[in-house]
Amino acid sequence: MKNTTAQLRILSIDIGGSSIKGTILDNKGALKMDYKKVVTPNPANPDNVIKSIKTLVKDFPEYDRISVGFPGYVRNGVVKTAPNLGNEYWKDVDFRQLLVTALGKDAQVVNDADMQGLGVVEGKGLEMVITLGTGFGTALLMDGHLLPHLEVAHHPISKGRDYDEYIGDKALDKEGVKKWNTRIKKVFKVLKTVFNYDYLYIGGGNSDKLNFKLDKNMKIVTNADGIKGGARLWQEDKHPVTHTAMATPTK
Known part of the structure; x- marks a missing residue:
């Protein structure tokens, strides 16, 4: 089903050192459901974090896009550092593409403080x-x-x-x-x-x-x-800092 920008529902996720939180937002950042959270896995490597996110959102309502705030340096959806999750796990990981593949929706990933901003x-x-x-x-x-x-x-x-x-x-x-x-x-x-x-x-x-x-x-x-920034992130998609070409879900 195709949605106009005004109808978009956005899965907004905040990844922290102790928990991973998520909710569904409308395009203006209003919450469409209460926050849910799971414990950040240990070790917090990409596979485990993706599994935790899938567990978190398995009973969520339908959504169209994904916004993620990540605790590290991110460029064009690719993680460069993740000091509080384990740099050795995350260097040059295309986390955006992992999310698109796992959840089947286009995603944007930015630093968590950027999304809060x-x-x-x-x-x-x-x-x-x-x-x-x-x-x-x-x-x-x-x-x-x-x-x-x-x-x-x-x-x-x-x-x-x-x-x-x-x-x-x-x-x-x-x-x-x-x-x-x-x-x-x-x-x-x-x-x-x-x-x-x-x-x-x-x-x-x-x-x-x-x-x-x-x-x-x-x-x-x-x-x-801060997690409401997940909606603003998609309004920013033509801005040079956040814009990346739409990712294609892989089967």
Whole structure:
């Protein structure tokens, strides 16, 4: 059955270090069903992740397109790095084509923070999205359009440690909430200086642990808001950062 853009139903999936979440969206990002999730498999290699996604969506309503937020560097649907799933499993994996083959619908795959960014930004000026969770995710958007993804998480921030090591889950568990917040304040100063953003959105499971007042151009957002970016991703399909030719399902 062919659908116009206005009628599209989009399977939107967020892959995280601890769980894989999914829902069905309409073309404007409204939820057509409650979120469902499964535990991220261990090891989280491509075959196991695909199997988990198929388990997750087996009872979902019909959908026309697929949008996936992936925790790593992705270019044209091909994964380059996946530090929180296992780089050794994912280097140069065409995850988009694996999804198309497994689920039989065209797919787009972008970094998870990029997809969250599409779901939360206002579309005015230079907006930055960060996620505080297993690691540290970032996305940059100009006037609502994604800019090329930068793996800021792996740039050194302190004593040879990158952002993932400095403010990720392991650092939070080791150092405690008070010291973690001190580190977050330092990171926010760096981001403000380096990127000079108009607005900063803060997501991820650890964002609720922030214990200091945010600047007026900073805002905490939810993962639920972020997964709605799966609809915006298909509105972006002619933009140079996200556009790729339609994939063909293989039998």
